[in-house]
Amino acid sequence: MRRIAPLGLRTRLIAAFLLVAAISAATSAALTYREARTAILKQSQDTAVSSMRDLVGRLSLPLPPRPDQLKSACADLARSSQPHSWMVYAEYAGNTVSSAESPNSTVITDELRAEARTRPNGAVQRVRKGKEVYLTFAMPATFTHNDRTQSSGLVFYGVMPLATEQTTVQAMVVAARDGALPALGIAVIPALLAARSVLKPVRRLRHAALSLGRGKLDTRIEVKGSDELADLARTFNGTASALEGSVEELRQAEARARRFAADVSHELRTPLAGMLAVTEVLDEEAVHLDSDTAAALRLITAETGKLAALVEDLMEISRFDARAAELHADEVDVAEFVRKTLERRHWQDRVATELPAGLRARLDPRRFDVVLANLVGNALRHGGGGRAGSGRRGEGPGGRVTGRSRRVVGGGGRGDDAAMRREIEIGDGHGRAVSCAG
Numbered sequence: 001m002r003r004i005a006p007l008g009l010r011t012r013l014i015a016a017f018l019l020v021a022a023i024s025a026a027t028s029a030a031l032t033y034r035e036a037r038t039a040i041l042k043q044s045q046d047t048a049v050s051s052m053r054d055l056v057g058r059l060s061l062p063l064p065p066r067p068d069q070l071k072s073a074c075a076d077l078a079r080s081s082q083p084h085s086w087m088v089y090a091e092y093a094g095n096t097v098s099s100a101e102s103p104n105s106t107v108i109t110d111e112l113r114a115e116a117r118t119r120p121n122g123a124v125q126r127v128r129k130g131k132e133v134y135l136t137f138a139m140p141a142t143f144t145h146n147d148r149t150q151s152s153g154l155v156f157y158g159v160m161p162l163a164t165e166q167t168t169v170q171a172m173v174v175a176a177r178d179g180a181l182p183a184l185g186i187a188v189i190p191a192l193l194a195a196r197s198v199l200k201p202v203r204r205l206r207h208a209a210l211s212l213g214r215g216k217l218d219t220r221i222e223v224k225g226s227d228e229l230a231d232l233a234r235t236f237n238g239t240a241s242a243l244e245g246s247v248e249e250l251r252q253a254e255a256r257a258r259r260f261a262a263d264v265s266h267e268l269r270t271p272l273a274g275m276l277a278v279t280e281v282l283d284e285e286a287v288h289l290d291s292d293t294a295a296a297l298r299l300i301t302a303e304t305g306k307l308a309a310l311v312e313d314l315m316e317i318s319r320f321d322a323r324a325a326e327l328h329a330d331e332v333d334v335a336e337f338v339r340k341t342l343e344r345r346h347w348q349d350r351v352a353t354e355l356p357a358g359l360r361a362r363l364d365p366r367r368f369d370v371v372l373a374n375l376v377g378n379a380l381r382h383g384g385g386g387r388a389g390s391g392r393r394g395e396g397p398g399g400r401v402t403g404r405s406r407r408v409v410g411g412g413g414r415g416d417d418a419a420m421r422r423e424i425e426i427g428d429g430h431g432r433a434v435s436c437a438g
Helices: 009-057 067-079 110-118 163-213 228-288 291-321 334-344 365-382
Strands: 087-092 095-098 123-129 132-145 148-161 330-333 352-354 360-363 402-410 419-427 433-437
Touching (some): 009 123, 009 148, 009 163, 067 148, 330 334
Antiparallel strands (some): 132 148, 402 419
């Protein structure tokens, strides 16, 4: 199933703003519609009931009235109807007459009749018949006897269609709808402005974070205002300041460590030179001493040499840290150089070599000796008891030296792990190469 790409922050902000605007417009339109509809219907209802009450109060009919008198009274009431034309019906002692052709109405309900008998001031009811809505109201005719108002048993009913009011209400709904759509369109402008006010600080924060990630630890964000985004900018600036301070401390510690290594190696160089000279003299005299003393002297000589090599390595590291290391290249016989490297470390019996004569290359003898000794030493320490040698053809351009070292899996490992040996190969680009493995 294909996943829907997430929307951007700008789109979500504008959508949320428009949604709030739409809900607000719809709520406002609904409340306005309800209040306006109630006001229009109430005004028509109050006008009709008040008019009916006044007209009925001015009637003068004998009791009991004749049917023709009732019909004439209904016609008079209908002609004077307000605010729209009514149809007037009259009921008395089971007889019904009206201002219309039919004496009976289908919209006057029994509930309205019952309410009219109990309420001398009249009753009102709205009735829906199909799609039409009617206002029905009843007004009992009363008379005064001995200062008391009594019912005469005669009740007039008015039936007024509310088509005009419905049309007015419907027009208000259409107007509210037509006004809401442009309002939503106009709401896009403040939505864009609000989104911009939020996205601009976020964009600045993004650029600052990218700059900080590229190593510009002095990057800061300009803080504007006092809202949440301003607090975020202050937090970012504080974090960047703390990070810059921590990195600066680490750099200072690293610089102190480099200076310490350089100072130690430099200070040890002079006494070690004297110690090496003394150990060489003592080593020459070891043949004239007893075996135990001679062995101790040789041990001192070997350890002093190792210490001298360690000091040289420290000096080399200091040069690399200071970016002052230089390559002292010299043209050497690679086969003879490899052979001497192995002999100096007494590895010639433990490492099988294939050394073609005449292979010469320009390289830094001291660094090449260290690299070769490290690789062969690692192979001897971690490669088990297997020994092997192989020659390979160089693939470099003519006249150039090519070299590589690779780890080879062989037998004689410890435990369940296969043994590992190192194979070192140097070539001159003419098909000649020297290879040694341990």
